[in-house]
Amino acid sequence: MSNQTINAQKEILRQPSTIALVGNPNTGKSTIFNALTGLRQKIANYPGITVERKMGTTIINGVLHKIIDLPGAYSLNHKKADERITYETLIGSYDHEEKPDLLLMVVDASNLERNLFLASQVMDLQIPMLMVLTMSDIADERGIRIQSQQLSNVWGVPVISINARSKKCDVQIKQALFEQGVATPKPFKWNPSKLLRQAVDRLDREWLSEHTQLPERARPIEALRLLAEGSLEDSFYQYSEEEKAKKLIEELQNTLEAQGENPTAVEVVQRYSFIGDSSEGSVTKEQRDEQTWTDRLDNVLTHRVAGPVIFVLVLLVMFQSIFSWATPFMDMIDMLFIEFGAFVGSSLPAGLLNSLLVDGIIAGFGGVVIFLPQIIFLFLFIYFLEGSGYMARAAFVMDGFMTKVGLHGRSVVPLMSGFACAIPGIMATRTIENWRDRLITIMILPFMACSARLPVYAVMISAFVPDKRIIGFLTLQGLVFFGLYLFGIVMAVGSAAVMKRIFPTGKPTPFLMELPSYKWPNISSVVIQSLERGKIFVTEAGKIIVAISIILWVLASFPTYEPTANDLADMDANRQISEQMLSTLQLNQSYAGTFGQWIEPAIEPLGFDWKIGIGLLTSFAAREVMVGTLNTIYSIEETEEQLGLIERLRGEIDPETGLPKYTLATALSLMIFFAIAMQCMSTLAIVKRETNSWKWPLIMFGYMTVLAYFSAWITYEWANTFLLG
Amino acid sequence: MIVPLTTTKIGEQVRVSCLNCTSEDTCRLQELGCVEGATGTVVSNQKNIILQVGECRLAITHPLAMNILVEPVSKKKSSNL
């Protein structure tokens, strides 16, 4: 191999610069980003976790630099929304964003040759870089030895080798940047056939250089990509004279095809063969024949029959355990809030402020914070699974089924993140290649029971489903809980199957994915990330809930009720009961009560009264607010003793019949409504952003809400007839 | 002897000899390291295939695997499954 001289530049780091992290998916870019910036980007053992640009800063030798974390890509020949972001950032065609001054080219040392493919393409862009070999610990374990110096000579850039998970990784990188600097690589020389070269040149001349703002060095790559993919329409820009370009590309493609030329084949083969030659001197590997852990686990987990069964079992255990393990913690939080409310109530003089604090804010907030343990458990599970490398297997074994219903194996991970929250789930669909698969996944994703529904489910189940043990650790309540998640999945799958028929079928994209080797998840980072999510839950929910609780408290406390002579006479007879009656009368004639009773007829068929109705309305701000709202309403309406929301719901009596007002039927109907209805403004906003039009979020809102109403109605009727009749 | 990847057995070593799919799928396979001439080991074949190419483990569905033509290199004993 001919060695290159390295023209290391060190001055470049004297001024503030923008440094981008580029590399294959799942190579440790975000791990490095977090170490350098102190931020907490999501990290997991699955190719395609980062799906957007993320900015941070770091100080190297006294100078503040910007760091950009990018989605992973296998080549610059991008096919997916996330890869496109990386590509556009690199070629500097991102609107309003500066392009990177230098790169940290992240390369997985345990899978060097494959990773160097992207590196060699990126080098054509001639941006100064430092090559960072990550996973050096894993490479060591597998007996792969890499001579960094050798590698550096061949590629003409400085190389360092690190374990990105280790604590000192940021120091190592900074030191390397400072001591070794960066170097501008030379573009790779490959020999396209004459025909291909002519095609590239023509496309460059007649289209790219005239009609696009691409820098010169990026044009051959873009030309090649256009010849291979042929699609302009996915790009972010609306070009003028796009038609002309399309025609030109088609013409060139036809010429190439007639000569039996595959546009990318030559480039790829030559790059790989250069990589193969270059690693001869710098990489050695001990031959080992033993079965690895990954082999053994894969024999079971990717089994045709056992694989899907295990996946369902994993979900079952997950939902059962978040329901039962979290209970003691929830009781504790519940007690704390009751105590705290009582303390505040007794230490402040009675009056409006007291009531606003205790009944409005503390009750509303406490009603939601109580679900923090369940949320944290849910995230612990999800992060653990993602960190282990299992999720790629789940995607693989579920692909057959997913394809049948109009989705794709790659939909599995976005859908799973939907259990936490629909928003990251919708973002994660950027890893799906096919636009139609992606759209259907987005459109059904909100059916996945997100953590904001959990409080409503938990309250209703604890109040109205008998606490019976079925077998082993499975309880009836746990099963109903799992059933609700399952119901969400069934709705999602059913709707996808319907949409598959409605939306035009394109060419399907067969499932192809790299399976990362299993890793023991980094427990401390799993725990930290879960706690982080818990914090977000509390602060985000907190903000909305405090606001809504205050508004609601005002609406439910005014106008104040003036007792009539009749009431006063009653009060003499029995003080205790009358005070309770008074508060009920107060609530009923308040603004909230009046409005609630006005909408009651619309929700009566579903088994809801006006109090739930008010809860439903507020829940369109955020689902979990429902529970806070009920808590606030019930705190304003006093009882003899301090009771939790669950007892209050059970004890609510219908004044006309004298029977309990809420039954299992009400609970089921309400839960079904929540399972289906589109009650999340932020989700709609994200759908608008990802699909680039208001059409899809509006359709989503419409079909889900209508479906929710009728399903809840049917459920209520059915439960009344068959369960309680 | 050139056969579709789907007809290979677990543990078999193969050399990829022809990617007979659309240029887009070809491109996806290539950038993952599954290029013509690369050798790999069949880790699992249960309709869908897991093919280990170098250090990279690829999950490939049946329809795609049918279009990957390979040449068995040398028979290794089938691993116990």
Ligand SMILES: Nc1nc2c(ncn2[C@@H]2O[C@H](COP(=O)(O)OP(=O)(O)OP(=O)(O)O)[C@@H](O)[C@H]2O)c(=O)[nH]1
């Ligand atoms: N053993 C080991 N594990 C690492 C190292 N670097 C990263 N990891 C793990 O590799 C996985 C992927 O890390 P990420 O930082 O999410 O990778 P990424 O490149 O940002 O991935 P995408 O965002 O999907 O492109 C995680 O499970 C990390 O804990 C390393 O040097 N050694």
Ligand SMILES: [Mg+2]
């Ligand atoms: Mg990342």
